[in-house]
């Protein structure tokens with residue numbers, strides 16, 4: 001299968017990409033790794049008239065530490081995130097999530113910015129950035145603005161990104177001592193996408209849970225935090241019974257949709273099972 | 289439709305061509321350069337038959353535009369052998385019966401080369417994990433895994449032998 005025809009331009013800077021977006025309005029789309037966009041174009045589910053390739057834009061690459069956060073360029077591939085010593089040491093939850101995306105070939109091409117801009121309901125990073133409370137830094141005609149992960153995912157394949165904006169980088173607060181983490185998913189056996197995935201971060205101090213953040217992807221139109229589970233954990237001791245009790249709340253009010261592979265009911269069931277597994281792993285790591 | 293100029297190095301040879309932007313890298317290799325060792329097995333970026341190395345890393349060439357490979361170094365299965373001598377991964381697939389019909393084999397071997405460059409001595413689990421993006425309809429995978437193990441041993445034995453093709 002071959003995409004419909006389109007015009008192709010290489011952007012050399014973020015500014016140039018923005019002005020190309022402004023010039024061509026809704027006809028143009030940005031291209032990063034192409035691993036969400038090109039499969040859709042091959043099936044002609046998406047037919048942009050122009051692709052603006054961000055590939056040559058070096059300012060969108062790189063990982064550095066700055067003021068208690070890691071700053072990760074939008075063009076950083078899943079493979080780079082998974083294997084970066086800095087990410088593995090400072091934000092191991094994100095590295096663990098990246099290492100479970102698709103397969104090696106997908107991780108070698110797909111980018112974190114493309115993944116978050118596309119907001120596929122079965123993508124993995126959305127759950128991780130929600131749990132990590134990352135910030136997305138976007139640049140548009142009006143300048144740079146920062147959107148917290150909690151406001152980024154609006155609906156199915158829809159984010160807070162404006163029409164002429166580029167997602168440039170994300171800022172991810174580094175994990176702290178005593179924080180346990182886990183990304184645990186059930187991959188679709190053919191594609192690798194999440195039938196359901198759970199990201200969690202728990203802070204334990206003197207055996208008591210001080211903070212808990214749990215987010216789920218794959219169930220409904222967008223990834224969400226599981227506030228009820230989090231509230232049930234904080235202030236308590238995290239033994240297996242308490243974790244199982246809290247995980248049971250994962251399906252409570254969770255928006256889930258039927259799709260080709262799984263019913264909404266099955267996904268709610270998976271949310272409980274995978275929340276428990278992810279939390280138990282995180283608690284184990286919090287103990288060190 | 290206006291063509292876009294693209295230059296890339298394929299198996300050590302530099303090529304410059306004008307292509308339609310929608311040309312997928314796999315069709316550029318097969319139809320523009322006549323390198324038909326890279327196969328197309330699906331429409332969904334799932335099967336890995338089209339796997340090539342792009343700047344040393346395994347990618348699905350059905351999901352990369354030729355124009356995105358501007359300036360890149362590409363290795364296809366045709367670039368694995370050196371001076372008439374099979375690459376250790378090719379020899380190992382032969383010796384260990386790592387193929388039946390052979391359709392998936394070029395992609396399997398290039399995914400295996402990516403693995404062996406990163407991890408010269410992988411465990412069976414690591415091999416299976418690294419080949420997740422490659423489907424085989426024939427073999428049941430065990431012989432493929434054995435072939436990758438054998439290649440790792442052979443390459444470990446050949447001191448200083450580079451893992452990559454080209």
Ligand SMILES: Cc1cc2nc3c(=O)[nH]c(=O)nc-3n(C[C@H](O)[C@H](O)[C@H](O)COP(=O)(O)OP(=O)(O)OC[C@H]3O[C@@H](n4cnc5c(N)ncnc54)[C@H](O)[C@@H]3O)c2cc1C
Nearest residue numbers: 032033034035036037102110111114115123124167192193
């Ligand atoms: C076989 C297969 C399996 C996969 N499995 C998984 C999986 O298990 N988990 C998972 O999470 N994902 C999976 N993916 C998707 C993969 O992670 C994609 O790489 C990712 O979703 C999109 O990133 P990209 O760089 O390829 O973006 P592209 O496809 O280039 O772009 C996607 C969209 O985002 C926009 N965009 C891209 N970059 C920017 C930017 N910087 N600013 C603004 N907009 C931008 C584009 O215009 C486009 O609309 C899979 C893909 C394939 C083909």
Ligand code: FES
Nearest residue numbers: 329335336338350
């Ligand atoms: S042909 Fe490229 S993944 Fe199947």
Ligand code: FES
Nearest residue numbers: 388390424425426
């Ligand atoms: S040998 Fe036939 S598909 Fe793998």
